[in-house]
Amino acid sequence: MEPIRIIRVAQGKNSTLSHLYIGGLFACYLLEDSVRPEKIPGITCIPEGEYGLSLNPWAGMNARYAPKYPKLHRGMVEITEIPNYQLVFIHIGNYHTQTAGCPLTGSYWQLLDGDYQVLHSAAAYKYVYPLLVGEMEKGNNRVVVENRF
Template identity: 90%
Template sequence: MNAIKIIRVAEGKNSTLSHLYIGGLFCCYLLEDSIREEKIQGLTCIPEGEYGLSLNPWAGMNARYGPKYPKLHEGMVEITEIPNYQLVFIHIGNYHTQTAGCPLTGSYWQRLDGDYQVLHSAAAYKYMYPLLVEEIRRGNARVVVENRF
């Protein structure tokens, strides 16, 4: 059984709402771009599949997250091994316009004008981050992404 799963549960006009499970338990909501057959750079969520997870301490986002979360941050949680994608991080944000292909964390969600948003993103990130870091350190560095709608 895979310890980490992203289960997509709903689609908006330009957004996809997911649940993140760690160790079989619901952790937080995730917001992604639309599901598309053909990738449009920065506007398409990652395809279904199984991928690697790692801590990326060198990407540009570390410059913001390191000082903002000095006791928490050890590198961006990166989803790796995705064909035709690179630098896909689980990070803070509220709207599909902020994803650029990355999953955004949320404590709860709402639907507005046909699209989903996630809210209280920083709180969800601070809860999720150490759990994912622990799983990566234990060798559970795989995530399964499934569409379930």
């Protein structure tokens, strides 16, 4: 089974642009905070490594996503087992200021004033969410995060 992968491809001043691969295929862009040698809460992306994936139906973000996507939402896709991080979700957003350490989905990207942004985030989320849930249901509940810049 091909692991789910987050491949980081470019860094901005305060942002990191990544690609999400599911089943070996490009699924969407991701926007993350900066790569830092030491964690600064809320403004550092998760370190390279292999982590778990699970559905989190109890965290506060569910209150926004369940009514917004009633036919889709079964819980937030959470990246787990990250040392010194908790409640890291793949979710919607456009700017590094909206990540708080979480990967944000995007259909395409742009570089503006030295930082990356992702756009059409909701469309990308609606596409990748059922793919990620399907992979987890098949037992593919690991994600590999790699820096390639």
